[in-house]
Amino acid sequence: MLYTKSAEYAIQAMxxxxxxxxxxxxxxxxxxxxxxxxxxFLAKIAQILVRHRLLIAIRGRNGGVKLGRSPKDIYIxxxxxxxxxxxxxxxxxxxxxxxxxxxxxxxxxxxxSVIREQIKEMLEAENLEHLAKxxxxxxxxxxxxxxxxxxxxVKK
Numbered sequence: 001m002l003y004t005k006s007a008e009y010a011i012q013a014m015x016x017x018x019x020x021x022x023x024x025x026x027x028x029x030x031x032x033x034x035x036x037x038x039x040x041f042l043a044k045i046a047q048i049l050v051r052h053r054l055l056i057a058i059r060g061r062n063g064g065v066k067l068g069r070s071p072k073d074i075y076i077x078x079x080x081x082x083x084x085x086x087x088x089x090x091x092x093x094x095x096x097x098x099x100x101x102x103x104x105x106x107x108x109x110x111x112x113s114v115i116r117e118q119i120k121e122m123l124e125a126e127n128l129e130h131l132a133k134x135x136x137x138x139x140x141x142x143x144x145x146x147x148x149x150x151x152x153x154v155k156k
Contacts, residue, residue, distance in 0.1 A: 002119060007083040009037050010045050014054065014079050018071035018132035025056075025064030045083060052082035071128035080123060091116065 012035045020026055028046055032039040046065050049055040053068045067074065081087070093100035094112040102109070142148075 003080045004084050006041075006045055007080045009035070009042055010049060010079050010083045011076060012037065013042060013046065014049070014067070014074065014128055015131050015135055017055075017065070017067050018074075018128035019135060021071075021132075022066070025058040025062070025066045027064045030064075048083055049079070052078075054079060054082055067128070071132060072130075074128045075124060076126045076128075076131070077120070077123040087120075 013031045016031050016034055017026060028043050029039050031037070032042045046055055046057065050057045050065070050068075054074060055065045056068050057063070057065050091100075091113075093106050094108050095106055097106050100106040100109055102113075
């Protein structure tokens with residue numbers, strides 16, 4: 001995986017909120033249940049996202065979390081960097097060698113560096129608004145094909 005499980009859960013939670021598109025806060029327990037994420041783990045991830053101003057936390061009886069800004073202004077790389085930290089200054093070798101660079105490449109270096117750059121560009125270009133729309137489209141297509149049991153639908 002290119003990022004941690006924490007970042008994966010953060011992305012799922014952020015897409016859920018973008019999909020839900022509610023001005024009211026959403027309970028962490030609701031998001032955790034929708035994606036089968038351990039609730040306490042997701043609560044800690046949400047705290048990180050709040051610190052990075054990607055989420056707003058509302059306390060109290062009707063509290064929960066909501067997006068810190070418009071879904072079109074939140075990009076996936078921002079979510080990943082908030083949870084996992086900035087990318088390392090020196091890229092890690094794809095096969096785990098201690099030293100791998102353009103000058104001293106490992107056997108996969110030249111191919112991997114191209115793929116790594118494409119992934120970086122994709123994460124920088126994808127915002128929550130577009131991802132949420134595509135997730136909704138995918139769920140509708142799966143429903144039409146009769147795969148209702150595989151759909152983790154957002155309840156509006």
